[in-house]
Amino acid sequence: SSELTQDPAVSVALGQTVRITCQGDSLRSYYASWYQQKPGQAPVLVIYGKNNRPSGIPDRFSGSSSGNTASLTITGAQAEDEADYYCNSRDSSGNHRVVFGGGTKLTVL
């Protein structure tokens, strides 16, 4: 099976840029999707594919990928961006499974 690894916690000063990463072998074959989850709420899709944002997601959110690492970048982080962020992708074993990263808690200082 495949795993996706994320840093447990990241912090950023208000208005600065932060990158949240996701590593895993499956990312060499598949794009990651990124989800934002605030306390007590359901996750929200923020980035998918090469670098696509669903309607309503601010353009300060962007995505990129290189080798086995996918990244979510927030340019000019806002207080409301403080949340948990999860990546996911297909399992590269070809068994039609989905894997999630363990999540990154983003703190905006």
Next chain:
Amino acid sequence: EVQLVESGGGLVQPGGSLRLSCAASGFTFSSYEMNWVRQAPGKGLEWVSYISSSGSTIYYADSVKGRFTISRDNAKNSLYLQMNSLRAEDTAVYYCARSADYDILTGYDYWGQGTLVTVSS
């Protein structure tokens, strides 16, 4: 407006069964693939199961295969998860999520608010 509303969660003893439902509205339910994703208290997200729009293709996580059954009733705009032989480690908030067009297996563009399942004696 797309809405997904889960129900059926609650307290159940180990070894017991529970059936979750997800009522969909605001979109053509029969045209979309659907999923269940769960989150144990204080933990991360875990994919549980996928079902195609017609119900003909189904996938499960290894952790629930053989115990859980996903199904849907397109006439009732509803998604279900039958959970049998429940274990303490199945305790989680269970979300239903609609598959996004760009990747029907890993992309979830709408989520319900979740229903809590607690497995405890």
